[in-house]
Amino acid sequence: MMSSTDGLFESMGDLVSWCWEYATEISCQVLIALTAYVGVCVFLYYLMKHVDHRAWQLPGPPARLLLVTAHPDDEVMFFGPMIYWLTQSSQVYLLCMSIGGDMQRKEELWACAKRLGIPEANVTIMMCTELPDNPAVQWPEEIVAETVLHHVESCKIDAVVTFDKHGVSKHKNHISLYFAIASLCIEKKVPTYCKLYTLESVNIFRKYTQLLDLPVSLLTASYWYLITYQHRPYIQNAMKAHESQYVWFRKLYMIFSRYTLLNTLHEVNLLDLELDLQLDDDD
Template identity: 50%
Template sequence: MRFNWLSEYLAEIRSNIDSSINHESSPWRQLQLQQLTPQAIYCRIKSTSAEALEHVVIACVVYLLVCLGLYKLTFWLSAPATMTNNNRLGAGAHGADREREREAGSLRQMLQSGLRLRSVHLPKSAQMDRVLLVTAHPDDECMFFGPLIYSLTQRDNCQVYILCLSNGNYEQQAKLRREELWRACIKLGIPESNIVLMNATNLPDDPNVEWRPDAVASLILHTVESLDIQAIFTFDRDGVSSHPNHCAVYYAAASLCLANLLPKDCKFYTLDSINLVRKYLSIFDLLCTCFMSTHWCILSWKEAAVVRSAMLEHQSQMKWFRWLYIYTSRYMFINSMRQINLSDVELEMQIHDN
């Protein structure tokens, strides 16, 4: 079989390229007509680079403006309906005001269903009446899980428990860090009776010591069963900051899921680890979060101030870079989580073994 049509098509493409190069207005022709001196080449590269940089700057500015607009829109859509009803049914409200409030309420409902923009997008309250957060060190609850804890403590009839697996004795400050943990949790809305702080010698606060998954798993399982926990939240396999103790907590909880030892009504969720750029985008990571995550919590600047004040209770950990962290880190404003099932655990265990 002959492919005459293919050879004719290729010949036509070649002739078009040759004609475009030989055209006087073609940039390739203009470059050929110029003297190919180092100065000419440098000027050409400089002008092209400046144009590309300008496009990048414009794209970044547009992205930041879109994120700011979505951030404002998110909290407008998440405004409680009772507030709108009170404004609409106020005794002194005029007919026109009531009509505007009614239109605003209908617009809010339409955008909520269409855009899926909500400041809190978590499983239903009935599935999360008793929640356990498993952390590795004191201050993890503020540095990484602050938005989630704040959102859960604002729910009615939601009991939040903290299981901290080490006493933070890396710098021989266990007693001080214990007191800091208690004060921080109280500011986040967690009562002292809901805090479980372990003091196990085989689980030291040390990145150079590998925690045994079976030891961690037994502590988690005992806490889940004794407190009748319905949902577990902890780190994912990357541990947010790649701290070995954080990763060990995930693999311990994942082993319970893999062995089918968790109660049937207990769900397992992990906090998403993200790349370094997104980690320090603050509220400007909102667009990526809403499109790439299943569950999330987004705090306003005023709500995030509560998390910052709780983090400030950990004065022993407030180095200069932590001050930058609490104002620039995305984890002080946004948490995104995903539910882990058996197939996810099997896949990640295979990745870990490889």
């Protein structure tokens, strides 16, 4: 005759066996789904290698584009793929709003810009005590806005690109650039011939999955720039010009970040800005 204890152990054994079978089945399904997703990513990558990208790049392309960054090395760490393509068809100007706390970084930026194909005459580095390199400091909006507007008007810039309101890494210096161009747009100070664009910030998982972010990016972005793995030495070599910053964790960043392979951009327009500000006020 079976005791109650034996029955309990038998029931627990059945439960453990069922849980194991269920977990095994779910694991197999997840593995199949992940394998299929990776396959889609690889397929899209090889497809995009043989497709003309111009339909998905900034319209024009812009004859004169102004890239506004916060620190030396931002241009290559975050905007490399876009610069690679635009230097082949446009005059690219670089406005860096700080020297990054060290005079050596000015020289490094000029060296990096040269490797990226940006003429030294097109590079401007601001040295302003009110614009410190500090992730906790939001820069004065009016100073940044006036500087950007001056460059737009003096160089007849027809497209400006900078960070979005999340600044990729939530660095307040980066975010300051977005609010500066947003203020120019809201106050209608931007010349009619000039368009404003921001680099899309993504969550940390997407940020470091590189090629695996390709399907999501292509489906959600207004404009995008993709380079191949054969072109990545162009980005790596330019980053090496920033010798003082090229430490181990930035080397890892350059290997794994999707920003070294893919840039996705969105146009800034008045309607979206007003809606965005309204939502922020509601929060």
